[in-house]
Amino acid sequence: MLTLCYCPGACSMAAHITLEESGEKYNARRVDLGNGEQRSAEYLKINPNGRVPALGLDDGDFISENAAILPFLGKRFGLWATEPTAEAKMMSFIGWVASSVHPAQAHIGRPERYASNPASHDDLRATGKKVFHGYLNQIDGMYAGKEWLFDKYSVTDPYAFVLYTWGIRREIPMHEMKHYTAFKDRMLQRPAVQRVVEDEKIKL
Numbered sequence: 774m775l776t777l778c779y780c781p782g783a784c785s786m787a788a789h790i791t792l793e794e795s796g797e798k799y800n801a802r803r804v805d806l807g808n809g810e811q812r813s814a815e816y817l818k819i820n821p822n823g824r825v826p827a828l829g830l831d832d833g834d835f836i837s838e839n840a841a842i843l844p845f846l847g848k849r850f851g852l853w854a855t856e857p858t859a860e861a862k863m864m865s866f867i868g869w870v871a872s873s874v875h876p877a878q879a880h881i882g883r884p885e886r887y888a889s890n891p892a893s894h895d896d897l898r899a900t901g902k903k904v905f906h907g908y909l910n911q912i913d914g915m916y917a918g919k920e921w922l923f924d925k926y927s928v929t930d931p932y933a934f935v936l937y938t939w940g941i942r943r944e945i946p947m948h949e950m951k952h953y954t955a956f957k958d959r960m961l962q963r964p965a966v967q968r969v970v971e972d973e974k975i976k977l
């Protein structure tokens with residue numbers, strides 16, 4: 774059975790939603806990021822990077838990184854493209870989020886990771902917020918005239934949903950992004966998303 778190491782409100786929500794969508798039984802293991810459990814010796818054996826998500830596989834091994842976990846789950850549950858170009862486009866979106874969008878948001882929440890001088894932290898927060906806002910606007914454009922990011926619902930949609938919830942958390946005016954907001958409302962109609970939003974106590 775698969776095991777998801779996750780924390781409420783974190784990027785692990787994308788894998789959490791995907792697992793809920795699958796209908797397959799899985800273990801959900803909460804990691805208390807607020808109290809530093811991700812840096813405990815026990816957790817570092819699971820993911821030496823000290824982050825969620827981590828996914829425990831059927832054979833007891835673990836994989837980390839959304840860029841690996843989401844395609845893995847997508848392939849297992851039919852939420853992934855099979856045609857090579859479509860697959861590359863999904864990889865491109867996931868890679869862009871993991872390498873650019875997510876880190877922009879991290880500049881707001883964890884400026885001390887990017888500069889040791891506290892005098893620069895406000896600037897990092899403000900710049901991170903501006904850059905993150907710009908990325909969310911880009912995603913708004915990607916949903917124009919579309920129900921889902923690609924031809925059908927895929928693992929990329931829960932990943933985009935996580936970023937929407939972070940936009941709200943960072944007090945970015947998400948309601949101004951009409952296509953992205955309509956997508957968020959479509960997501961909230963899905964029972965699997967409702968269960969995760971309830972479990973993780975997500976404010977929308």
Ligand SMILES: N[C@@H](CCC(=O)N[C@@H](CS)C(=O)NCC(=O)O)C(=O)O
Pocket residue numbers: 783784785806811823824825826837838839840871875
């Ligand atoms: N590149 C990683 C990033 C994972 C990541 O940064 N996760 C955050 C939660 S959204 C985390 O575990 N933070 C704990 C920490 O930074 O100590 C991925 O995409 O899986």
